[in-house]
Amino acid sequence: MEKIHYPLRTNIGYFFNKPIGFFRDFEVVNPAVFIEPDLQLYNLSGRYTFSRTREGLLLQGAFEAEIDSYCNRCLDPFRAILSTEFEELYVFENRTQEEFDEEVVPEDGYIDLGKPIRDYLLLDLPINLICKPDCKGICVECGVNLNRETCEHTASRIIFE
Ligand SMILES: [Zn+2]
Ligand SMILES: [Zn+2]
Structure with a gap:
């Protein structure tokens, strides 16, 4: 199966000529998405906003997704739910961004x-x-x-905990 390389690429070009303060809300729902270079997500969902600021564009987002993982306790594979909320500022290149470690508006x-x-x-x-x-x-x-079976050590294990 062919992979889409940047499935979450978003057109923000129309923000360039908008006044400061202009913003748009977006929603994303994606049952399975691969993020370069190494992250396979399932059931990605979230909301995000792009706002035109003086410096560039402000991205504010809240996302939730599942990943394939292993339980640290019982070592069984399972789908872990991750969530995050963040802000990211993308600055226009002609600004003096050398001193900051900021993203640049492509x-x-x-x-x-x-x-x-x-x-x-x-x-x-x-x-x-x-x-x-x-x-x-x-x-x-x-x-x-021990989620599935008991063993002869179960009793002593509980005592020592
Ligand atoms: Zn477990
Ligand atoms: Zn045992």
Whole structure:
């Protein structure tokens, strides 16, 4: 299957000649989207706003998506839900952006939303991804998944916790 390389590329060219303060709200819903170079998302949904500012364009977004992951406790594969809220300023190139580490408004008028969505989702990635809040994990003695089975060590494990 052929991959679409930048499925979240968005035309913002028509903002260039709009007055400061002009904004538009958008919604995104995508059942499966791959973000270069490494992030496969499922059920991506979110809302975002582009606003014309003095410096350029301000992107404000809130997104939620699922990724394939492994539970840190029981090691089973599961779909983890990630969410993020962020702001990103894209400045026009003729501004003195050298001193800042800001994104630049692309001259072709297309911004790839995939990049900030990926960056901020991974930034907000929980350190401890678990399949469910009451996941029982695996037995440290024999390795059985305690969500599905019990073992002879279960009793002593509970005492030591
Ligand atoms: Zn688990
Ligand atoms: Zn055991």
